[in-house]
Amino acid sequence: MAGTDPALGRAMPADSGSIAVRLFPWYTRNGRHHLPWRHTDDDYALWLAEIMLQQTRVETALDYYRRFLEKFPAWKNLASASLDEVLALWSGLGYYARARNAHMASKLVITDWNGLFPDTLESAMLLPGVGRSTAAAVLASAYGQSQAILDANARRVLFRVHGLQGNPRAPAQEKTLWRLAEQETPNPAHDYNQAIQDLGALVCLSRRPKCTVCPLMGICRGSQGTAGKIFPQVSSGPEKQRRPKRYGIFLLVMDGKGKVFLERRPEQGVWGGLWCLPMIYEEAILPTPEDLAERADLIAQRFGAVLGAGEILSFRQHVFSHFILEFAILPAFLPAELQVSDHLSHGRLWALGEARDLGLPSPIRRILEGL
DNA sequence: TAATCGTGGTC
DNA sequence: TGACCAAGATT
Structure with a gap:
């Protein structure tokens, strides 16, 4: 078990699966349980939320999500819509390839998957716009599978807890981070996936993380010796290149x-x-x-x-x-x-x-x- | 691997 | 005000 090493008198790195146990009580009290996609097990609604939330703030996506779901409440409604209708509802949300891919994906779900989101990671990733993390999130939420996600939140939390060095968004860290993500992910994974995202969004912030109220303080290598010390900032990215x-x-x-x-x-x-x-x-x-x-x-x-x-x-x-x-x-x-x-x-x-x-x-x- | 692909909020 | 950032995927 992770904990305090009496010989060294400091926190030890997290062991496999040690995050979830500490996360759940915090999540129960502090999680964003009001988010609409937390109150459905509909594969379509959950998939749509994942797509909309890619690179997008929750607060920004909320209104779009509600409007979209109202107009296209199910796979078949989206699949039979025109691209113009879809883009009209996506207008202002950005990354419009998501809308085009989502439209195409809905058609494929109807024609190739019997109107249900595919139930394996490999098949789900065949859908345009669905990468590994999105596929995993939907499978965990809609079907109760044990699937690890690795979004920006989970990435940042894992990076700090395990004391990794460098840039958490660097592709070179992919393998390590996925391995850690899978190690930490319990079965079923849904609540854990939501919880680690909430921790990243509410506590383990990119800038000025709130280590003093973090449920992972005891096992986080990033927060060793906190108590007033400056938390090691996660470097924001490779050398900044000016926008042309x-x-x-x-x-x-x-x-x-x-x-x-x-x-x-x-x-x-x-x-x-x-x-x-x-x-x-x-x-x-x-x-x-x-x-x-x-x-x-x-x-x-x-x-x-x-x-x-x-x-x-x-x-x-x-x-x-x-x-x-x-x-x-x-x-x-x-x-x-x-x-x-x-x-x-x-x-x-x-x-x-x-x-x-x-x-x-x-x-x-x-x-x-x-x- | 690195570039591409939006937008609005924050400091 | 410029830089950073947000539930990534695609090429």
């Missing part, structure tokens, strides 16, 4: 009826599948006046539209995970007698009221709401 900056110009084409032209973005790449203002410029350098003249010609050809005041509105900033987009908006007017060119099959005019219900990137939604 890109410059973009969105074209705001509106007709006399107040309709706005939007085009669907290709499924690969940023904002895949979402409806967006046409991006007529996207480079690593600021557009020159020559650039802009060229773009104006392009606009005339593509849309038959005329530049409004010809003025570019001031640049705004949108931060992505791996670059910063500084973008401006170029208003243009589409005279009533002109039509958008037929070859623009990937785009069309939308009334503002309609556009509101589309899957839009966040900054585009803000622009349209400001009209």
Whole structure:
């Protein structure tokens, strides 16, 4: 058993399975038992929660989860929906590949898995968007299996408790961490999985962990000799590389009826599948006046539209995970007698009221709401 | 292996 | 204000 070594007078590293025993009493009292996915054993609802929570804060995902579940309460509802409907409900949540993958996964569950989430790790991971940790979480929650998860919370807790060194998010630690995760995971695993995530979210914080109230204080190598000492911070990642900056110009084409032209973005790449203002410029350098003249010609050809005041509105900033987009908006007017060119099959005019219900990137939604 | 893929909150 | 961070998966 883990405990205090009288000879050394300090805490010993955790033994296999020693976390769960200490975690459960704490979890009973302090866990986030109000979370909606804690009150269901429905494989669909549990899978959906896992997908939505990937790289996303619980508080952010909550509203999306409720709306999504209300509109698509079961596999078959999601499978029979259009991608547009799905992306509309995902709009603003980010990482839109999750929505596309989830849509596809729901179809596969209907066609290949008899309408039930697959019941083995290997088969579950065949679903797009379902990796090992997500698969394990669903199997443990929906089917009561003993499956270890390794999300950011579990990773951080295990890293500290076992006194590992370096960066807990480094891929090189994968094997070690999975082995530890499996060692610590009891059967059934559901409550333990939830508990370790709650500990990571409420106590074993990335910054300023609350070691003094941690139920693992006695076995955590990271908290040895706590009592006022500064807790070893988990290093946040490899050498920080500056986010490159890109410059973009969105074209705001509106007709006399107040309709706005939007085009669907290709499924690969940023904002895949979402409806967006046409991006007529996207480079690593600021557009020159020559650039802009060229773009104006392009606009005339593509849309038959005329530049409004010809003025570019001031640049705004949108931060992505791996670059910063500084973008401006170029208003243009589409005279009533002109039509958008037929070859623009990937785009069309939308009334503002309609556009509101589309899957839009966040900054585009803000622009349209400001009209 | 490392890059890609969003967004909003926090300090 | 810039950097970090959040229930990762995919290529």
